[in-house]
Amino acid sequence: MTGGVGAEWVLVNASPDILSQLQATPELQPNRGLRDTGIAAIVLVDGQVDHTTGLYMLREAQRPWPLWCTDSTYADLTRGNPVLGVLAHFCGVDRRRIPLDDDFDVDDVAGVHWRALPVASKPAPYSPNRESPVQGDNLALVITDAASGKSLVYAPGLALIDEDLWEAMQAAAVVMVDGTFWTDDEMIRLGVSHKHARDIGHLPQSGSGGMLEWLQRLPQSTRKILIHINNTNPILDESSPEADELRRSGVEAARDGMEIIL
């Protein structure tokens, strides 16, 4: 989520954990009325279950949610998994279209500029575009603080890093990127899936061309944080050699409640 002191907040992706997140974050409980939250708008980077299921828990809002998403994600959430159709029976949404490769501002949330970069990843399994992905199925967000001019790149799903994204990452003060899998065959070796990381749109961290290799090419001053970490990823065990390698590389693993000031 992004916001500032006394500001309205923007929720980036609505995780299934949203209720715990609200409970753990006093700033998001302004208590101006019943069923109030500090969230002014919601921005989605894709239509995946882990980014949208929290919308159900936000259904009792007093007004339709300003919901920013691309046309592809809107199709996922009205056709593949019609969460927005279900929400229409409750608070509903006031859908705003995220433009591709152009800046946008979220109403009522001043001081922050947004830019969406289409990235190569994978739309949700139930997406109408699953077998023929299009630009806008998955996004990276570049979030810039207007006062400091500093930016953060947020990209939870990345099958590869293209030129536009790499440019944004090089210019950013903070990058929060796909930390799903350590190795490409992690889920297969553990017997939980037949799929490789790359099959489902995630660049693994280790190995040649992996995420760590990319991150090491960024300036040392760039803060590098892995997000969207799968429960099969060995870095979650802080005593693992992989967690150790991460620390030595100057890369952090995100944790709940992390606060980043640009």
Added chain:
Amino acid sequence: MTGGVGAEWVLVNASPDILSQLQATPELQPNRGLRDTGIAAIVLVDGQVDHTTGLYMLREAQRPWPLWCTDSTYADLTRGNPVLGVLAHFCGVDRRRIPLDDDFDVDDVAGVHWRALPVASKPAPYSPNRESPVQGDNLALVITDAASGKSLVYAPGLALIDEDLWEAMQAAAVVMVDGTFWTDDEMIRLGVSHKHARDIGHLPQSGSGGMLEWLQRLPQSTRKILIHINNTNPILDESSPEADELRRSGVEAARDGMEIIL
């Protein structure tokens, strides 16, 4: 959830809080393999958001979930809000039909018998049956321990108490019933909705013909527990006169982690 020592468990309704419930309950974490839970099957009483959203969080199971529901609920979850269509892209479900007014046993979970009573309440807002409810849209469950012969009646949504249900309540050792609203106009007075309790299928607790009046007619030995308590209900404030009235009536408000032995 129901189960016994060393037993498999049955999840009754999949709440949006399911992840917190699993984390808080060691018995449900047998850890026989990755992504394992102690849940052997799922039983649904209707297709409401608060009873089904947890299914998304259970999507990474290693086999399809045995999922017990009526034909009406199945229609809600394949047409109105196609959660089961989404799950088909993950673990999927092995759907079992709950018969109306007849006993059923849940495979692999011995020692417990189940009976579904159709009740008057309200199907989910997105249900194909919303405007013309049919038998089976909403259920009460009578769960009987085969060894002790004692039964529990579970009914989170009750617009009225009919003869069959009243008979089951009178015969039960424990009743866990609709505790959604204290008064019929509670949400209107608080300005959170234009709907009365009865409009959305819930008998209020107070007043003539209310739930407390019914519960007071049950034997004193019957354990009486209110469940499905809305956040507008004053009984949630333990210092309120309403909570006091509840205590004096010998009626409990359910709490997280409650364990009931029949």
